[in-house]
Amino acid sequence: xxxxxxxxxxxxxxxxxxxxxxxxxxxxxxxxxxxxxxxxxxxxxxxxxxxxxxxxxxxxxxxxxxxxxxxxxxxxxxxxxxxxxxxxxxxxxxxxxxxxxxxxxxxxxxxxxxxxxxxxxxxxxxxxxxxxxxxxxxxxxxxxxxxxxxxxxxxxxxxxxxxxxxxxxxxxxxxxxxxxxxxxxxxxxxxxxxxxxxxxxxxxxxxxxxxxxxxxxxxxxxxxxxxxxxxxxxxxxxxxxxxxxxxxxxxxxxxxxxxxxxxxxxxxxxxxxxxxxxxxxxxxxxxxxxxxxxxxxxxxxxxx
Amino acid sequence: xxxxxxxxxxxxxxxxxxxxxxxxxxxxxxxxxxxxxxxxxxxxxxxxxxxxxxxxxxxxxxxxxxxxxxxxxxxxxxxxxxxxxxxxxxxxxxxxxxxxxxxxxxxxxxxxxxxxxxxxxxxxxxxxxxxxxxxxxxxxxxxxxxxxxxxxxxxxxxxxxxxxxxxxxxxxxxxxxxxxxxxxxxxxxxxxxxxxxxxxxxxxxxxxxxxxxxxxxxxxxxxxxxxxxxxxxxxxxxxxxxxxxxxxxxxxxxxxxxxxxxxxxxxxxxxxxxxxxxx
Numbered sequence: 001x002x003x004x005x006x007x008x009x010x011x012x013x014x015x016x017x018x019x020x021x022x023x024x025x026x027x028x029x030x031x032x033x034x035x036x037x038x039x040x041x042x043x044x045x046x047x048x049x050x051x052x053x054x055x056x057x058x059x060x061x062x063x064x065x066x067x068x069x070x071x072x073x074x075x076x077x078x079x080x081x082x083x084x085x086x087x088x089x090x091x092x093x094x095x096x097x098x099x100x101x102x103x104x105x106x107x108x109x110x111x112x113x114x115x116x117x118x119x120x121x122x123x124x125x126x127x128x129x130x131x132x133x134x135x136x137x138x139x140x141x142x143x144x145x146x147x148x149x150x151x152x153x154x155x156x157x158x159x160x161x162x163x164x165x166x167x168x169x170x171x172x173x174x175x176x177x178x179x180x181x182x183x184x185x186x187x188x189x190x191x192x193x194x195x196x197x198x199x200x201x202x203x204x205x206x207x208x209x210x211x212x213x214x215x216x217x218x219x220x221x222x223x224x225x226x227x228x229x230x231x232x233x234x235x236x237x238x239x240x241x242x243x244x245x246x247x248x249x250x251x252x253x254x255x256x257x258x259x260x261x262x263x264x265x266x267x268x269x270x271x272x273x274x275x276x277x278x279x280x281x282x283x284x285x286x287x288x289x290x291x292x293x294x295x296x297x298x299x300x301x302x303x304x
Numbered sequence: 305x306x307x308x309x310x311x312x313x314x315x316x317x318x319x320x321x322x323x324x325x326x327x328x329x330x331x332x333x334x335x336x337x338x339x340x341x342x343x344x345x346x347x348x349x350x351x352x353x354x355x356x357x358x359x360x361x362x363x364x365x366x367x368x369x370x371x372x373x374x375x376x377x378x379x380x381x382x383x384x385x386x387x388x389x390x391x392x393x394x395x396x397x398x399x400x401x402x403x404x405x406x407x408x409x410x411x412x413x414x415x416x417x418x419x420x421x422x423x424x425x426x427x428x429x430x431x432x433x434x435x436x437x438x439x440x441x442x443x444x445x446x447x448x449x450x451x452x453x454x455x456x457x458x459x460x461x462x463x464x465x466x467x468x469x470x471x472x473x474x475x476x477x478x479x480x481x482x483x484x485x486x487x488x489x490x491x492x493x494x495x496x497x498x499x500x501x502x503x504x505x506x507x508x509x510x511x512x513x514x515x516x517x518x519x520x521x522x523x524x525x526x527x528x529x530x531x532x533x534x535x536x537x538x539x540x541x542x543x544x545x546x547x548x549x550x551x552x553x554x555x556x557x558x559x560x561x562x563x564x565x566x567x568x569x570x571x572x573x574x575x576x577x578x579x580x581x582x583x
Binding site: 049052053054055056075076078079080082083084086087088089090091095098099100102103104105144148150154 | 307308310311314315318319412416417418420421422423424425427429579581582583
């Protein structure tokens with residue numbers, strides 16, 4: 001069984017009457033790149049701040065590496081970049097990392113060089129932070145997050161404000177860290193298309209509530225083009241699909257809905273075949289939406 | 305906790321602020337030694353200066369001149385007095401240097417949001433609070449020692465032995481003053497943790513030491529209280545009185561008061577910080 005890195009149970013954060021996080025339940029397994037998607041103000045940062053104890057939870061529980069009690073010890077195994085990267089402007093990139101290396105008890109200065117190289121900032125190590133571009137600041141933030149060889153890194157909108165090349169560089173860096181160093185990553189963004197390229201698990205959050213939590217395969221399935229067949233006799237309909245239309249490329253959603261991923265240009269034939277075999281079809285139509293539309297529909301469904 | 309203190313010292317000694325503060329302390333000490341007159345801040349000062357200049361003729365001559373060089377000659381002509389001890393009586397001046405220490409160690413970290421890097425992954429709030437407090441007290445002590453022994457050495461060089469109280473007396477007075485100076489640092493640390501923004505911190509702390517005296521005098525006048533007696537337990541007065549041969553009872557009272565301030569302000573500071581959301 002995969003190790004659970006982070007688990008939240010009914011985690012709630014209220015600011016007076018405003019509920020910023022409402023009974024959030026998420027589970028992140030070792031090796032995951034877990035994408036947290038939501039609009040601005042949806043509760044992504046609040047969730048991250050709560051699990052890093054930058055803000056106190058109102059109710060609920062969370063555990064890091066299976067431990068609820070030894071949070072300070074567990075926190076040593078995580079690296080964070082919450083909100084915009086903040087460092088001392090008058091210190092250089094190297095000095096800033098050295099400052100945090102001392103805090104974390106890292107005595108080998110080569111580790112600083114290693115993380116600076118990992119985010120392609122080694123050549124800029126003697127440049128003061130105040131003279132950094134936004135992309136360089138974000139990359140230094142990631143270097144800080146991985147400084148102590150963490151098992152789990154939490155990155156809050158690390159691609160915000162970056163140009164396409166900067167976004168690609170960060171994406172490649174994170175993928176490499178996940179694949180080579182086996183680091184579990186929790187990353188938030190409001191740009192689903194970007195997150196889609198890196199994450200293998202997605203959690204949609206809106207108005208503080210988790211509205212959907214699914215794997216990449218499930219997301220693909222949800223968004224991919226298909227024919228939706230509504231019928232009261234799902235079992236019989238699947239037999240017809242397999243025997244008459246010779247396809248197993250379908251998914252039974254519930255006892256009234258089947259999603260068929262073949263015959264996409266021939267809905268009429270599917271309908272005729274089902275009717276010819278005495279299947280009562282209450283609805284049949286083509287479906288398939290973009291990631292953005294899917295996100296939009298989730299938010300609208302959540303609002304209802 | 306030790307790592308946090310070490311990292312802060314690494315950062316502080318890579319910046320210019322601490323060196324500028326030390327340079328200013330030594331310049332102030334030099335100017336005071338040359339002018340043979342320790343300056344002080346605030347609206348009223350303790351009894352130390354009054355007792356030092358009890359010769360009416362000397363006072364008259366001092367009032368008549370605006371020249372520092374002439375003042376110096378007059379002071380030398382009228383004989384010896386422990387100038388370095390008088391300078392310790394004006395140690396309330398260190399208040400502004402303590403503000404610099406608290407800003408560079410603590411308020412910058414909270415104001416720049418760099419504190420979240422530390423608190424999100426390396427350390428608990430309790431350890432963070434006490435690391436910052438210890439660092440501020442440590443650097444504050446360094447500044448006190450530089451100020452006191454710097455004044456002693458500069459005074460010896462400029463004015464000679466006859467104007468010095470001696471190193472043992474300076475050491476004794478330094479030890480006597482330390483608790484109340486630590487109380488002042490604790491007040492500043494408390495304000496730093498409560499307000500967390502450099503601008504707000506500065507606008508509160510810079511006038512604070514003068515406002516305290518004004519408030520005490522105002523309250524005393526309004527309620528017909530013995531203002532002079534109350535002022536004896538105000539920070540600046542305590543610092544001054546402690547170098548003016550105070551009674552053991554007074555020393556004990558100020559020690560208790562200093563410990564009370566240290567505990568109360570740190571309890572307030574930590575309680576506020578514990579519940580604060582780190583931006």
